[in-house]
Every structure is written in C-alpha cells, then in structure tokens.
Amino acid sequence: MDLSAIADNWRTLAALSAPAECAAVVKANAYGLGIDKVAPALWRVGARTFFVAHLKEAQQLRGLLPDATIYALNGLLPGTAGLFAASDIRPVLGSAPEIGEWSDYCRDNSVSLPAAIHVDTGMHRLGIALEEAARLSETYRMLGFTPSLIMSHLACADTPGHVLTARQRLVFADVVQRFPRVKASLANSAGTLMGREFRFDLVRPGIFLYGGVAITGVPPLRPVVRLEAKVIQVSTAPAGETVGYGATERLSRDSRLATVHIGYADGFFRAAGSTDARKGAEAVLAGRRCPLVGRISMDLATLDITDLAPDAVMRGDTAVFLGEGITVDELAQKAGTIGYEVLTALGGRYLRRYIGG
Numbered sequence: 607m608d609l610s611a612i613a614d615n616w617r618t619l620a621a622l623s624a625p626a627e628c629a630a631v632v633k634a635n636a637y638g639l640g641i642d643k644v645a646p647a648l649w650r651v652g653a654r655t656f657f658v659a660h661l662k663e664a665q666q667l668r669g670l671l672p673d674a675t676i677y678a679l680n681g682l683l684p685g686t687a688g689l690f691a692a693s694d695i696r697p698v699l700g701s702a703p704e705i706g707e708w709s710d711y712c713r714d715n716s717v718s719l720p721a722a723i724h725v726d727t728g729m730h731r732l733g734i735a736l737e738e739a740a741r742l743s744e745t746y747r748m749l750g751f752t753p754s755l756i757m758s759h760l761a762c763a764d765t766p767g768h769v770l771t772a773r774q775r776l777v778f779a780d781v782v783q784r785f786p787r788v789k790a791s792l793a794n795s796a797g798t799l800m801g802r803e804f805r806f807d808l809v810r811p812g813i814f815l816y817g818g819v820a821i822t823g824v825p826p827l828r829p830v831v832r833l834e835a836k837v838i839q840v841s842t843a844p845a846g847e848t849v850g851y852g853a854t855e856r857l858s859r860d861s862r863l864a865t866v867h868i869g870y871a872d873g874f875f876r877a878a879g880s881t882d883a884r885k886g887a888e889a890v891l892a893g894r895r896c897p898l899v900g901r902i903s904m905d906l907a908t909l910d911i912t913d914l915a916p917d918a919v920m921r922g923d924t925a926v927f928l929g930e931g932i933t934v935d936e937l938a939q940k941a942g943t944i945g946y947e948v949l950t951a952l953g954g955r956y957l958r959r960y961i962g963g
C-alpha cells in the first residue's frame with residue numbers, strides 16, 4: 607500500500623478543486639486499504655474533513671484524528687445520537703425521523719450540534735425528498751441543531767454524459783439556494799472531475815484517491831496497491847489435460863504451470879478464473895504477463911508459465927496480481943465487477959506492507 611501515492615492523489619484533487627474544500631471518503635476501512643494508516647496520511651497532507659459510512663468507523667477514526675471533522679454517511683440509527691455527540695461525529699441526516707431525533711437530542715441537552723442534511727436529488731437511496739427539503743429550508747433555523755452541510759449524491763457520475771447527472775446537478779443547485787450560508791457538497795470522485803459546477807463548497811472523493819477509475823475512460827491517478835502472491839509449486843502437464851476444479855480449462859499444448867498462494871478466500875474473486883470459453887485474470891511473473899488457467903480455488907490459483915524461459919520461475923518466486931501495469935480496474939473487469947469491490951475485498955490473510963506517506 608503506497609501511502610505517498612494516496613497523499614499525492616489527494617493533493618492533485620485538492621489543487622483541482624480549490625477553492626472548494628477537498629474532503630476524503632475513508633469508509634469501509636479506507637476502501638479496504640487500512641484506515642489506521644490512510645487517514646493519518648491524508649491528514650498530514652492537509653485533509654481536514656472525512657466521511658465514513660458507520661458510527662463504528664467514525665469512532666475508530668476519531669481515535670486516529672482527534673481534530674478532524676467527521677461525517678457518518680449512513681446517518682443515525684435510533685438511539686445513537688448520544689454516541690455521535692460523545693465522539694463529536696456529525697451524522698448525515700437522510701430522513702425526517704433522523705432529523706427529528708438529532709433535533710430532540712440537541713434540545714434535550716441544550717446544545718446545537720452540527721449535522722449534514724442529505725437531499726435526494728434522484729438516486730432514491732438515501733436523503734429527504736425535495737418537498738421536505740423545501741419545507742425544512744423555511745424552518746431549519748428553529749431546529750435544535752446546526753446544519754453544517756447540505757449534500758446529495760450522484761447516481762451515474764461514472765458514465766460520461768448521463769442525463770441523470772445533469773438533472774441532479776440542476777436540482778441540487780436549486781436546493782442549495784434555499785440554505786444560504788450552509789456549505790454544499792454534491793461530488794464524489796467522478797463529480798469532482800466533471801467541472802467546477804459540480805464541486806460546490808466541498809468535494810467527497812473516495813475511489814480516485816485509491817488509484818481506481820472514477821469515470822469510464824478517464825485514466826486513474828497513481829496506483830496505490832501492489833498485490834503479490836508466492837509461487838508454491840512449478841509443474842508440467844501435457845496437452846489435453848485440464849487444470850483445477852471442474853476441469854473448466856483444457857490445455858491446448860504441453861504446459862508449464864505455477865501454482866500460487868492466492869484464492870477466493872483472500873478476496874481474489876473466483877469470477878476472475880479462466881475457462882475454455884473465457885480468459886481470466888493475469889499476473890506478472892519474471893517480468894511477463896502470465897494468464898490464470900482454470901478456476902480459482904479457496905487458497906490457490908494456477909498460472910500458465912509455458913511462454914517463460916524454462917528456469918524463469920522457481921518455487922518461492924513472486925507473482926504480481928496488481929501492479930506492474932495491472933490495474934485495480936483491469937482485475938475488476940476480469941471478475942465482472944468494479945475497482946471498488948476489488949479493493950474492499952482485499953482479504954485479511956495478506957501481509958500488508960505500507961510504504962511512504
């Protein structure tokens with residue numbers, strides 16, 4: 607995990623976004639990379655506002671960054687307002703009951719605590735409806751709490767030119783006008799890249815910080831993760847034989863194989879395996895791309911090293927599954943998923959080494 611790359615990627619987005627503030631989304635253990643290392647590295651380069659999903663994540667982050675502004679995107683579950691207040695965590699309030707509960711808590715305790723308000727501009731996942739937002743804009747000064755951020759979330763920002771993105775921006779710009787002096791935030795990574803009119807006062811990038819693709823066709827920033835696995839056996843098999851569970855791939859030539867220490871229990875998706883009908887993921891061994899052959903097992907996967915020199919690969923050598931030009935998004939595509947899922951699935955058995963930062 608290259609913390610310098612994350613720091614550089616944040617600086618790039620912060621420079622692009624100014625004068626809007628560049629926050630950092632570190633939910634799900636900083637997209638699987640390790641919030642305990644990633645969040646302090648981001649703080650050191652200047653990030654001051656952080657978003658996580660859950661209260662638990664926010665409490666952990668508070669322990670790491672005592673002075674950060676922390677928002678919990680998934681908002682308040684019933685009865686948790688006191689826990690948010692105790693750790694100075696700002697809930698992102700996405701429904702009338704949540705707004706009511708935070709308000710009541712503040713009134714009962716004679717404090718006016720900050721919170722974000724999430725307005726649904728068309729994604730229909732979280733957030734108060736537009737009519738509710740309009741009503742709230744007339745009454746929020748009487749509420750017990752202090753709205754510190756009006757936010758919404760883009761549903762299709764990864765797809766260039768999607769009509770919903772343009773519509774959400776217009777709707778959000780209208781909502782924001784009703785809350786003068788409250789900061790506004792609409793953009794995830796993709797939104798941040800789409801231009802000033804999407805950035806408002808604060809941007810909330812996640813995936814782009816971690817070396818993933820944010821918008822289809824727009825190259826990622828610096829890669830962050832290098833994923834390696836050791837070769838535990840080198841063997842040969844004649845043409846016509848099959849490799850792995852289910853015998854899904856038949857060898858078309860006499861082959862040399864390298865079986866490596868990685869499997870779906872490590873979050874290395876089974877869907878990235880190889881069959882006769884569909885080629886799977888690749889790894890770099892001895893400086894060359896080698897294709898997976900056959901299915902990925904729980905703890906093992908097999909690479910075809912026939913095209914390498916006979917003594918190029920030895921037991922104990924390292925195969926690179928991410929890095930050396932293999933991106934998170936390439937691997938994701940081979941597994942029929944997205945870079946976000948490749949990162950957040952990185953398993954607990956890997957030895958994690960952090961460099962830089």
Ligand SMILES: *Cc1c(COP(=O)(O)O)cnc(C)c1O
Pocket residue numbers: 631633679758759793794795796810811812813814
């Ligand atoms: C996850 C998330 C983000 C960050 O999205 P990326 O696409 O990773 O940049 C921003 N805002 C909200 C509400 C999110 O849930």
